[in-house]
Amino acid sequence: MQSARNRATVDTVALRDYLHDGRNLWEQRCSIISILMKEPAFNTPGKEFKSRSERFKDGLAKTKRLYELVDEHGWTTMHVTFAVSAMGETLPINLHNVAFEPVLLSQASKELLEQYSDLIIQRGILGCYLQTELGHGTNVAALETTATYIPETREFDIHSPTLTSSKWWVGALGKTATHGVVQAKLILPDGTDVGPHLFFVQLRSLENHRLLPGVITGDIGPKAFGGYACVDNGFARFDHVRIPRWHMLSKFAQVTDDGKYVKPPHAKVSYGGMLYIRAGMVTNAGWSTAKAITIAIRYASVRRQGSKGPDGLELPVISYPSVHVRLLPILARAYVFIELGRATTRAFMEMSERLARGDASLLAELHAMTSGLKVLCSTTSVQDLESARRSMGGHGYSAFSGIAKLYADLVPSVTYVLNLNLPSLNEPHPSCSSYEGENYVLDQQVVRAALRTFTTLISCAKTQSQDKLNELADSLPPSSIYLKRLLPGPDKRPSEPPVLSEASWADPGVLISLLEWRAALLVHEVAQTTDALEATIYQRVSKAVTEAFVAGRVGEMLVLLNEREIGPKDKEVVKRVYILYLLTTIESSLTDFLSFGLLRLPLRDPSSSGSLSRDPTRGLRLAIARLCEDLLPEAIGLTDAFGFTDWELDRYSVSRFIMLMLMAMLSALGVYDGQVYKTLWERAQTEPLNQTEVPDGYEEYIGPMLRRGQRLARGAKL
């Protein structure tokens, strides 16, 4: 490992500061972690062996201690975020922090805030966000829970009329939350249903945590792969629960005392929360990928197998092309997603500021952008985690390898939708529609937005002057810039895709242009299709559009990189990492590039003339292989730059596992053998099954089974 580390030339400190957005933030993060490391609540061993009930309780212990630490050290919200992310465990309190609190603070009336905002901010009450129902996903228009206004008592009657209206999947609802924001159809006294609105409902007594009358909740049971073990995703039914009128979140829409509905000033003002969560998902995808690839690259640098190298030892597996050509692109995606998450959060902040001033102009753009990013980042990072785990071969299937737990916690990001249900964006295309509950819904919305912009642009190209068209083209938001490729240039000549040479593969400008062309041509293809659509087209188009958008952002990252305090050699390495991202993005959708003739190469291999034609994708693939080989010596340095402490990785028992592997290798050379053996022995002893030499079940099952067989074998011999 040390020799792999020495081979890297990059300045890991400078890169670390770059990835963490500056030295100051990095140091604050370190100070938080150094405190957590010493806390018993954050150092509970044997997580892999615990039941879910035990894990849930451990999570509560962490949460309690976390807020004690806030008091002791005066931590800010940002510090809490650092701490939560470093402990690597999803806790029920996260739902309070990312959904309940922001929704309430941004949408509650003055009176409600007057009474509750301090309790919410200080977590004197714990909240959850009740949207999904047993029979209904994020298509909030179909929700069945009702909130009927009773003018006589100035109350809402919250009710679950059917089993399918049971709230389901709600994080922290099962056992933890005292209050919740309930999404329910608002029914006026005259019976009019004015659609889903949000209501603040107390669920449990603050005296003894028992359920309030009419509220039935519980935990919905364990999750796939053992994911989200600490979170009490719950169900709830409401049996005519009454809440005061002012408990409706009525900053925008409201109901008057006598039951008149007052419309919100703008239909879209209440959708900021979901966008905030989506923006966070990009960042989370980046750092989850970073953690998994740190584990996988370290393991692959230490694990030796197969042919002998010049040092007489078997080669580290990372030196095999089949291994590093999988791992380095994952590393590149982690680098891109971390920066992308930062850019998306910035865009969200700007939109929020405008929205607060009643300006919703950026909402549609941010909606389309984050829909696509949510799909792309969740799908890609989940897949990358599993690829990283599998690259570790047999040992990757051990729970101690750590990546499986990351996967179990990240994989629901693919199937929860965070849909906004903006009706104008949601009409399904007749032959190609999807249902909510997965990423496919969001794909639709990306395509719809793209088609709208495309249509505007084309009709403008037909009817308006070139100047007008140029103006329109220049005003395209970042998510639509790729469509410019279809327009004639300022010189009125039609644009054309780049002609490729070997040098193209090292030129980010060409790669970005290719990705934009592919998106533009696919949108054009859908737009001109008036008959049947093939069933996967929305997925393809959405991916293409989003990848074109991200390519544009990578272009920006390359510009911004020049302004950062990093040495020129390091900039060159990061630049190559970004180029690897672009190359492998193209590789993963070669079908599109070939279909639209975007890989036309001027050069032909002379040896193949007359013979069967050579593979046109070879140039790109070779460029990837070479770039990976090129970056290989920097692999450990580039992962070190993520800055994960041993403590963070230890939480997954990983660095210890890697340490063991490393020492095991050394032990083959006769070094440190005694100590390795002792450490490994200790680790194995923690497995509960190893607490006895003869397992529980021997007397009852194994023994009788063996004696039966021995009896039969004797009989068979007679």
Place this chain on the structure above:
Amino acid sequence: MQSARNRATVDTVALRDYLHDGRNLWEQRCSIISILMKEPAFNTPGKEFKSRSERFKDGLAKTKRLYELVDEHGWTTMHVTFAVSAMGETLPINLHNVAFEPVLLSQASKELLEQYSDLIIQRGILGCYLQTELGHGTNVAALETTATYIPETREFDIHSPTLTSSKWWVGALGKTATHGVVQAKLILPDGTDVGPHLFFVQLRSLENHRLLPGVITGDIGPKAFGGYACVDNGFARFDHVRIPRWHMLSKFAQVTDDGKYVKPPHAKVSYGGMLYIRAGMVTNAGWSTAKAITIAIRYASVRRQGSKGPDGLELPVISYPSVHVRLLPILARAYVFIELGRATTRAFMEMSERLARGDASLLAELHAMTSGLKVLCSTTSVQDLESARRSMGGHGYSAFSGIAKLYADLVPSVTYVLNLNLPSLNEPHPSCSSYEGENYVLDQQVVRAALRTFTTLISCAKTQSQDKLNELADSLPPSSIYLKRLLPGPDKRPSEPPVLSEASWADPGVLISLLEWRAALLVHEVAQTTDALEATIYQRVSKAVTEAFVAGRVGEMLVLLNEREIGPKDKEVVKRVYILYLLTTIESSLTDFLSFGLLRLPLRDPSSSGSLSRDPTRGLRLAIARLCEDLLPEAIGLTDAFGFTDWELDRYSVSRFIMLMLMAMLSALGVYDGQVYKTLWERAQTEPLNQTEVPDGYEEYIGPMLRRGQRLARGAKL
């Protein structure tokens, strides 16, 4: 559900008999299951909540009861196989059955069999197979464990010289097995290392199950995603353990009393076992996929969401193209893999019979064939399980959806290799080599075999007469038949890929030809590449070659189908299922087909002339969309034909979950509501966290946390 079932026209009974290889086998299977269903040991509730230690013990209880049932009912080995597969749980005894027993029975000496065969067959001893080591995968040449012959005592000394030589991952070793077959380097008295051989070693006392002196074993801990929970994968170190000379598995190679090594008659005779396991993996992939797709299709037929249909209810989600275009191809793969597994097992049987007569002529073919199939089937089925789970949207993330457990148990099939280490097949290509530990190793071997046949064929084409060439072409084994495409036809004119029309997509002959052409052109591409290879080429070629082979088998299945007792309409449906398999196989590798110009269409959309070109993949994609729509009414019938009992699916709590969803839908119509509510309530109550209204941890953590926040909120107000 009933209405979806009524819509199907297929005769599910006839198809069920087809999938189960005849009515007789189906009925035997049913009789086994009807017995298991009534057994308490096979009906333990709450699996999702149990710790691994409890799951392990439950597994032992099942195993003991299973063999009692064997005695009570006189079950054959086949019946036991039915029972093990129906209970849907991987048990330690499986390792005895699929590895320990066949290896010993086929490779042990007469003396060893004389003493142990009955004990092994009756399970009076329980065995495991110790190959993998902590530092070494299936590259057995690198194993470090030694077996040194001591002529003085006529014993072998089994020893683990290093930590990395610790046997690791061995199923049933940790706590269950009494004996094992140990793979170790055989060291002769003069110090010569003659490479890995197999040795029969007792691990635990048959009196009290305690470890024998010099043997150190234990469980290696939990697996990723909670998979293989009942199996005690273990580690072992041997400290100079002595075994008698005749405990070496010496049917082929042996050591004489005075320490001379006697070579085996044929180096390859001992590799049958791994091929047997690989053949079984194809079948297992088929039935696992069948189970997952039964769950997913039933759920998608019952779950309603989105737009309203003609009946005024929301549409069942399966009616959305984005859903059924994912699910039906998975169904098709289950159909193909089940038949393919049967064909592979037949091929294995034939090879074994020949091998028993000393004829190893089929070994290389079966090795290449099963290497490719192992990679293809494991990769595909694992991916299909996860796609099926995700198609269930949010509810798919519940452990109760059942597919996650299937995935956790199937996913290691991707990373264990079952490599044979035939040295002649293993030399890595310098720029493109892989390491053992994953499917990539097997890809290499497939490519190597393909290149060898290609080279023979091409040199023959250059130097031999057309008759000679025809003869050679006709003698090609099934795994290489695709290479014929590169040869001139009997009329000496060069063959050409088919020209496609819309009708091509319904013609299995054309589709098979396309898949064979693609494999042939890719092998040709690699063969003519003398400089750098791109890093993923082995994967691409291996996939292409294996898919061409499977396409050929699908062609055979279509022929055999005609001889089966199924009505003509049903045959037509199954034929379309097979065509869907071929179409989606092409779709998944469109890049290859486009790269080698195999999708050239004669027709051009006239509307696009002069404009930007249309997508050449559109025809294929539309054909898939249409075929899926076509098969949609049969979906429930085709999954019913797999014949899973409610009991089998109930083991994953799935049918109960689906039942709840179904009844929940009905309940929205006001039917059965009381009962649903009661059932759901009972189900939720089994969650341990729901055993108390106020959770364990409230007094200790939640309460203090809330009081802290309330205190701070009060303070903030002052």
